[in-house]
Amino acid sequence: MPSLTLAEARERADLVTVTSYAVDLDLDRGVEVFGSRSVVRFTCTTPGARTWVDVHARTVTSATLNGRALDAGDLVDGRLPLPDVAGENELVVEAVMAYSHDGQGLHRATDPADGLDYVYGHLFLDAAPSVYACFDQPDLKAPYELTVLAPEEWVVLGNGAATREAPGRWRLAATLPLATYFVTVCAGPYVSVTAEHDGIPLGLHARASLREPLERHAPEMLEVTRQSFDYFHDLFGIRYPFGEYHQVFVPEFNAGAMENPGCVVLRDQYLFRGAATRDELLGRANTISHELSHMWFGDLVTMQWWDDLWLNESFAEYMSHRCLVDATRYTDAWVDSSIVRKVWGYGAERSPSTHPVAGVEALDAQSALQNFDGISYAKGAATLRQLISFVGDDAFIAGVRDYLSRLAYGNGTLANFLGAIERASGRSLEQWSRAWLLTADRDTLSVRLTEQGGVVSDAVVLRETPQRHPADRPHAFDVAGWTDGEQRLGLSLTVTDAETPVPALVGNPAPAVVVPNAADLTWARIRLSDSTIDALPAQLASVPDAQARAVVWSALLDGVHGATVSPDTFLEVFHASWPHETNPSLLTRVASYAEHRIVPWFVPRERQAGVRSALAESGRTVLEQAPAGQTASLAAARLVAGTSDDESLLRAWASGHDLPEGLSDDGDFRWIVVRNLAGRGLLDDEGIEQFRSRDDTLQGSLNALLCRASRPDADAKAWAWEQLTGRHGRSNYEMVHLARGFWQAPDDDLVAAYVPRYFDDVPAMAGWVGEDALSRVVESAFPVVFSDATARLSAAALERTDLSPGVRRPLVDCDSELREVLASRRAFAGS
Structure with missing residues (x-):
């Protein structure tokens, strides 16, 4: 369907002012469709003009404008013409809509743990017309009144406070003006934890099978919610205006969360079923605070x-x-x-x-x-x-x-x-x-130090602007340096020129490690000096500032992708420094980058087994010395589980024997082990099914798909590819999990035949998969076969003119990453 253009939106906004929406949804018509009745009141600046309303329906059963019947047959590409509009108007559209399974519109999912169904609305960016008839553009805001008919055992939540008026019949309180893409309804046998803060009713909701983690994590999540409310009220000087505040943890959500006023939806993986590292809790807290801040930035304005x-x-x-x-x-x-x-x-x-x-x-x-x-x-x-x-x-x-x-x-x-x-x-x-704001790309910042006798004799900060997007950006940041954990220099400055002498650094002892932007205050490519990189294996662990260590790790990752830092250098620093890391985010994320990005991408396939064994050894080192049940031990255990080639250890852990403390009943950890076993050919489909039967949940089913796709077997790959690219009604999450497992293989030969198929089969999925979900499939399924042949096929695909935006953009990004890998392998072929 054609996407709304800016010119069309401006023209319609000049013509139409929406005064109110009244929407009635019937969610009690089975698992495929729901009923939608929209009453839209609006005014028109030019009576007699012609415009249209957006409706993406399976069937429009009735449509009237000011009592005059409209011909549903005129509906083309989701647009129902509105001829001869009056000064004041009432539009009524009744339609049968289809539930989605790709995370857009009104998504319906079945929880295999108990067979119960859950519905939630995700109307970003242009999915609102698949739920109700509307003028779908962000500048035509209006108040809403919603009523919902649902199965009697269901709970209904939405932007306004929900009241059960009769069995199965719910009314949501009238809202303040909202953009169309913020409207949501969540319905199903959700379980809840409720509270109140500063006069604001609070609610946390999740699937019935997630009651235990919901209740276990509720105190922490409510604390962050309360703290964020107080902080933003004080900072902005404007009270939260949208009534109740609900946070609904929903299945198969495409993003981290969505800031619907009064009813935020979040991916239910945030309700950690097993052990959670501190950085995982921090990430969830950040999402909670992020969505709450949207109540002002995005929702209010x-x-x-x-x-x-x-x-x-x-x-x-x-x-x-x-x-x-x-x-x-x-x-x-x-x-x-x-x-x-x-x-x-x-x-x-x-x-x-x-x-x-x-x-x-x-x-x-x-x-x-x-x-x-x-x-x-x-x-x-x-x-x-x-x-x-x-x-x-x-x-x-x-x-x-x-x-x-x-x-x-x-x-x-x-x-x-x-x-x-x-x-x-x-x-x-x-x-x-x-x-x-208006110029793309980033500058490169570095420090040139000259020393004599161990003392800095000259210091210059260099700012390089990108040739393809030149700009004159002032940078306010700092430079810091350490030797053996002792800070030798530190200075804040603002750079406005290509070269900025820093006389204040002259006369200081020359540090072993120099970090531009150590406090990470600006946005730039950070180029570490050769001497600093050489010193990192011996020095990084002793740098006491976690923020500076984070900047160093980020610069190393950036350098690997830019073919200026060898992946072997990154791994050398990892093995020397990571076992001594104390910051939870650095512990878990750097290990994840090493395991899931540096090794499978930048290390040649024939060396990967040995490099993974070395990662597992570093994990064992930390696991032996870290306090049980803490972030360090959890991060280490996950690294060992994902990289070890010790079959006896893996089988013992998968069976629940000799597990690290805190992981004895952790199903998510078990799946890391099972995937490793499956990827090594040590589990067949029957063996994977046995583990799925022990975790008969939505997440367990998804992990089983990933493990089946990971098996190094031609029949397994053929099955996974057909399930991924065929029209089987797979959900957005199922497709991504199949894609994530598919390219795992002991050598390129097993999957090489699927490289050309990717560039045909995956773009063709635009015919039945929504753009948001498909973009994630394009990225997850991109061939992990890094060769010039793959690059030629990718380049040819990007020459096509029939790619949808949801395919083209992630394909551009994946193609760029492929070329980064090839450039790195060429640059460091002899290392």
Whole structure:
């Protein structure tokens, strides 16, 4: 179906003002379809004009405009024409809609643990018309009233407070003005934990089979919710305006969470069934705070068009980390950001698909979805930290309050926001915004030190601007250096030139390790000196600043991807430093990068078995010395479980014997072991099924699919590929898990025949898989066969003109990563 264009949205917004929606949903019609009745009241500036309403229905059974019947046969490509519109109008559309299984629209999933069904609405970015008839664009906000008919045993939740009026009949309280993509309904036999804070009713909800982890984790999640409410109320000076606040943990959710006002939906993997590391808890806390901050940035004030997506995501990304540091126990949230969020964002920046933080011309809605990435999140947050350095925190917060107050319940633009900051600070942001917001790519920062007799004799900070996207960005950051754990230098500065002499560093003892941007205040490629890289195996573990260590690890990862740092160098630093790491985020994430990215991508296939054994040995070292049940021991156990070639150990752990403390009844840990066994050909389908029967849950079924796809057997690969690319009604999660396991193989020969098939079979799935879900399949299923032949096929695919946006963008990014791997292998072939 054609995507709404910016020109069309502007034309319709000039014509139409929506005054209210009344939506009635019938969710008691079986497992395939539901009923939808929409009453839309709107005014028109030009009576007699013609426009359209968006409806993606299986069948439109009735449609009237001001009592006049409309011909449902005129519905084309999801658009129902509205001829001869009056000044004031009432549109009534009754339709039969289809449940989705790809995480978009009204998604319905069955929990195999008990056979119960759950429904949730995820209407981002343009899925609202698959649930109700609407004028689907973010600047046509209106209040909503919803009624829902559901099976009697179901609970119904939504944007407004839900009241059960009769068995199976629910009414949701009228809302304040909302954008169409924020409307949601969650319905099913959800179980709940309720509370209250500062007069705001709170609710946490999940599938019945997740009652135990929901109740176990509820106190922690409610604490973060309360702390975030207090922090944002004080920071923004505006109380939360949307009534009750529910957080619903739903199955098969495409994203981390969605900020629907009053009813946030989150992926239910956040309800950790087994042991959780501290960084996993921090990540969940960050998501909770992130979505709550959206109640102001995105919900109260909504972007006018999708090209200002950053007004939602960059702010929520920044504000959630700020809140965690200032108001919760997760005071190391910026360390986590450095090794998780910024690594993600730097990857997006390296790709040919890189784009500016703001001002990206989104000519239609679907093209805007492709910029929903680490640049809009992580780079945007880093840019806001630079803005604060430029204007001062007091002026920044004053401008934020001005922006939110002036545009409450309406829509905002980049110009609106910058105007508010300029009024508060008295400074022009024209040049600053052109460099930081409106120009893509990043600068490279490095330090050139000259020493004599162990003392710094000259110091210069270098700023290199990218040739393909030149900009004059001022950088406020710091430089720090250590030797044997002792800080030898530290200085904050602002760089505005290609070369900036730093006389304050002269005369200091020359440090073994020098880290530009050690506090990670700016956004840049950090180039470590050769001498620093050489010193890292002996020195990194003794650097006492976790934030600086995170910057070093990020720079090493960036260097491996950029073919300036050998993967062997990364692994050498890993084996020397990781066993001594104390920060939870660095412990778990760096180990994950080593296991799941550095080894399978950058290490040649013939060397991978030996390198994995070395990773397992490092894991055993930590496991032997770390306190039982703590993050270090959990991270180490997971690394051993995923990389060890010790069959007797793996079989014992899979059977529940001799497990590390805290993992005796941890089904998710068991699946790491089972996948390792399956990938080595040590389990057949029957053996995998035995483990699935012990974990007869949604997650257990998904893990079983991944393990079956991982088996090094031609028949297993043929089955997995057909299940992935055929029309079997597989859910979005099932497709991703099949894709994740498929390319695991002892050699390229087993899967080489599927490389050309990928470029035909996966794009063809656009015919039945939604764009959001398909983009994840494209990425997960991209061939892990790194060869010039694969690169030629990938390049040829990108020449095609029939690729949908949800296929093309992730394919561009995957192609770029393929070429990074090939460049690295060429650069370090002899190492």
